Amino acid sequence: MHLISVILFSISANIDAFFLGAAYGTKGCRYHIVDNITISFLTSIGTLLSMFLGEWLVSILSISTANTFGCLIIIFLGIWMMMDYFFKKNVPDDLSEKEKKALATGRTKRHAMPIASLIALSMALTLNNLGLGFGAGITGLNPYLTSAFTFFFSLFFLTTGMAAGKRFLSDIFGNYAALISGLLILILGIYELFI
Numbered sequence: 001m002h003l004i005s006v007i008l009f010s011i012s013a014n015i016d017a018f019f020l021g022a023a024y025g026t027k028g029c030r031y032h033i034v035d036n037i038t039i040s041f042l043t044s045i046g047t048l049l050s051m052f053l054g055e056w057l058v059s060i061l062s063i064s065t066a067n068t069f070g071c072l073i074i075i076f077l078g079i080w081m082m083m084d085y086f087f088k089k090n091v092p093d094d095l096s097e098k099e100k101k102a103l104a105t106g107r108t109k110r111h112a113m114p115i116a117s118l119i120a121l122s123m124a125l126t127l128n129n130l131g132l133g134f135g136a137g138i139t140g141l142n143p144y145l146t147s148a149f150t151f152f153f154s155l156f157f158l159t160t161g162m163a164a165g166k167r168f169l170s171d172i173f174g175n176y177a178a179l180i181s182g183l184l185i186l187i188l189g190i191y192e193l194f195i
Helices: 003-026 033-058 063-087 097-104 115-139 143-163 167-194
Strands: none
Touching (some): 003 167, 115 143
């Protein structure tokens, strides 16, 4: 277990939460800390389950083979996210598909977020972490510690994203979420491959 890898994974896997929170903030939708905790909890549970699946695969393959396989998955996901960023760079819409789907179920009035939006956000962030969690589980990262950090960073990014959810923040930084996340994931995969 490498604490640096756990922290790096948790940051890269949850950085999208900041931009999703910022996107909701620009729409005037406010939600309470309980909503953020619920979303973060569900995201961390999804990460934990996917890591257990990765650990199960280790019981079938040799440790070195499984570790290499998991690292390659993480590296591939990082490269794919970066390529996806450049492919979509010229698209006029500021929001990603994940953000659009999440926003589509949200209300723009300034009141508590409805259950449908909580579920949409939770599913969007959880699905984003499934492949990463699977690869992280194979590489041997501690699933409980990783899930705990996932919960913390998801909550942190959602909360700060909502607080900084002004239009200019979304315009300047929002389009770089996939690139930043992909780069961090790529670094994580390479680090785990050689450590």
